[in-house]
Amino acid sequence: MIRRNPALAALAAGYLFPEIARRRRAFQEGHPDARIISLGVGNTTEPLTPHVTRRLVEAAERLGTRAGYTGYGDEQGLAELRAKIADVLYGGLVAPDEVFVSDGSKCDIGRLQLMFGGGIPVAVQDPAYPVYVDGSVIAGAASRAGADGRYGGITYLPCVAENGFMPDLAALPRDGLVYFCSPNNPTGAVATKAWLAGLVKEAQAKGCIIIFDAAYSEYIRDPALPRSIFEVEGARTCAIEVNSFSKSVGFTGVRLGWTVVPRELAWEGGSPVAADWNRIMTTIFNGASNLAQQGGLAALEPEGRREGAALVAHYMGNADLIAKGLAAQGIASCGGDNAPYLWAAFPGRSSWEVFEEILERCHVVTTPGSGFGPCGEGFVRFSAFGRREDVVEAVGRLVRLGG
Template structure:
C-alpha cells in the first residue's frame, strides 16, 4: 500500500497521522542515522489539503524513553528497504539477495510431511490438540536434549521450546529486566543490543563511538582471531556470545570457550550463548557451550531450526536454561524463565513442533545435514571468489556467512556500491556494531545459480 493511498484514506478519517513529520510506513521505517544514498528512490511527500491542517489528537501517554534511544530501524528491515528502493530504481534488475540470512532451499519432505500430517490430524477428534505446554511438547524437549546435549547433563525439562531464538532473546531480556549490565561481541547480531536498549539496560547512543552507553562491546576482529581479549573486558551481568558467529562466521575453540566460562565464573556473569549455526561447524569446536565443564552454572543457550531446516518462516527454536544456573540470591533462573514463557508466551505452534520432531528423526537429521551441506558449498564458492579477487575473507568455514574486509571504507558505502553495480544485496558490517565497520557480510543462503551469478558479478566489479 503506497503512502499516497494511505494519505487519501486518512483524509476521509477524523485525524491525519501524516501531519506527523515522519516517513511512516508500517513495514519499513526510515532510521535516523543511516546515510541516505544520494540517488535513492524517495516517495514524493504529499502536502495535506488545508482542511487537514488541524492538530491531530494526542494521548497523554509518554513514549517509552528507551524506544526513543534506538538509533535506526532494525538492521534487516532497513536492508530490505534499500533493496525495495533499488528495485524501484531498476525495475528490471535481477536482484540477488545475500543480505538477511534467509534460507532459500525447500524443506525436506520428511519434515513437511510431518507438518502436513499434524495439520490434517487437527481436524480429527483423536488428533486435535489445543493449548500445549508453554515450554513445548515433551517428546520434542526430550528429542532436543538427546540430539544436541547428550552427555552434557542437560535434562529434558531444561529445554524451553519456542517460536525462535530471536524471540527468546527478548524474553530473556524481559526476565533480566532493566538493572543488568550486558556485554556483546562487536560485531554481533543486532537483536542483543536492540533488545537491551528497549528493556532500558543501556544509556544513550553515543554518536562519536557508535555505541550505546553501559554496554560493553567486546571487539572481535582479525587481530584477535575474533575472540575478545577477556583481560580487557569489564565485568557485566550478562554476556551475549554467538558461536559460530553471526556476522563474522568465526567459531570459538574449546580453549577459548573454556576461558569464557572461567571468566563468567570469576565474575558471576551469565552467558547467553547463541548456537544457532552450530551444525555449520567444520572444525572440531564445541557445538554447545554445555560441552565446557561448569557451563551449566553460568550459561543459557539459545538455538533454532531456522538455519538447519529452513524454518525461518515456520518458526521454531529453543532455549536451554539449566536448573543449576542461579541468581545471586540462589533463585533458579529457569524458574523465572518458566514464569516468563507461561505469562508472555503460549507455546510454539503445534504444527511447527511436529516439524521439529521430524527434523530430529534419523531421516530428518540426514535431510537436515544435506541442506546444511548445500549451503556450505555455497559458502565455499563465495569465499573462493573473494579470495581470488585478493580480498581478505573471514568466516565461511564454520558458519554460513562470509565476512569480507574492505579496509578503510565505510560498510554502507560498500553495500551501496555492490548493490548499485551488481544488484546484489549484502549486509553492511557496521550494522552489527562499530567493530564491523569496513566489512560486508555475504550470506551463503541462496539458490546455487544465484550464488554463482552473484560471484560472477562480484568478479566483474572487483577484478
C-alpha cells in the same frame, strides 16, 4: 497523554534488516530491469526436506480430526520434543526439563532481556547480531548512543582480525550479561573448546551469565569444534543457550527454537534462574505452534537428521563458492568454513558505501558490517543462504568490483 518509554526513545534508527530491505526496494524501483540477488539477510531458500514436510502435512491433517486435534500445549513445549532435543542434540548433557521450546531464538532473546531487566551491565561482541544490543536498549539496560554509535551501559568487546575475531575476556563487566555467538554471526568465527573454557572461567570469576547463541551450530564441519557451550565444564553454572530450527532445517518461516536454562544457574542469593524463565514463558508466551513442533520432532529423527545435514551441506557449498569468488577478486574474507557467513574486508572504506557499490555494480545485496556494530565498519557480510544458481550468478558478478 502517556509518556513514551524512555528506553524506546534511546533506541537509534530502525532495525538493520528492514533498512536493507528499504534500500533494496529503492534500488529496484530505480532499476526495474536489474535482477537483484540477495546474499544479505540469512534467509533460507531451499524447500523443507521430504521427511519433515510429510510430518507437517500429517500434523495438519490430524488437527482436522477429533482424535488428532490439540489445543493449547504446555508453554514449555511438547515433552517429547524437549526430551528429543536433550538427547539428540545434547547427547544428554542437558535434561529435558531444562529445554524450553519456543517460536525462535530471536524471540527468546527478547524474552530473556525482559527477564534480566534493565538493571545490569551488558557485554556484546562487536560486531554482533543486532538483537543483543537493540533488545537490551528496549529492556532499559542501556542509555542513548554517543557520537561513536555505542550505547551507554553496554560493553562492546572488539572482534577484529588482530584477535582472530575473539574478544578480550579481561574486558567482561562484573555481574553482567554477556552475549556470545559461535559460529558467529556476522564474522563466521568459531570458538574452540579451549577458548570457550576460558570464557566460562572468566564468567564464573566475574559473576557473569553468558547467553550463548548457537543458532549456527549445525554448520560446524570440524568435529573438534564445540556445538554447545554445555560441552565445557562449568557452563551449567553460568550459561543459557539459545538455538533454533531455522538454519538447520529451514524453519525460518515455520518458527521453532529453544532455550536451555540449566537448573544450577542461580541469581545472587541463590534462587534459580530457570524458575523465573518458566514464569516468563508461561505468563507471556503460549507455546510454539503445534505444527512446527511436530516438524521439529521429525527433523530430529534419523531420517530428518540426514536430510538436515544435506541441507546444511548445500549452503556450505555456497559458502565455498563465495569464498573462492571473493579470493579471486583479491578481497580478503574469513568465516565460511564452519559457518554460513563470510566476513569480507574493505579496509578504510564505509560499509554502507561498499554495500551500495556492490548493489549498484553487481546487483547483489549484502549486509553492511557497521550494522552489526562499530567494529564492523569496513566489512560487509556475505550470506551463504541462497539458491545455487543465484550464488553462482552473484559470485560471477563480483568481477565487476574489480573494474
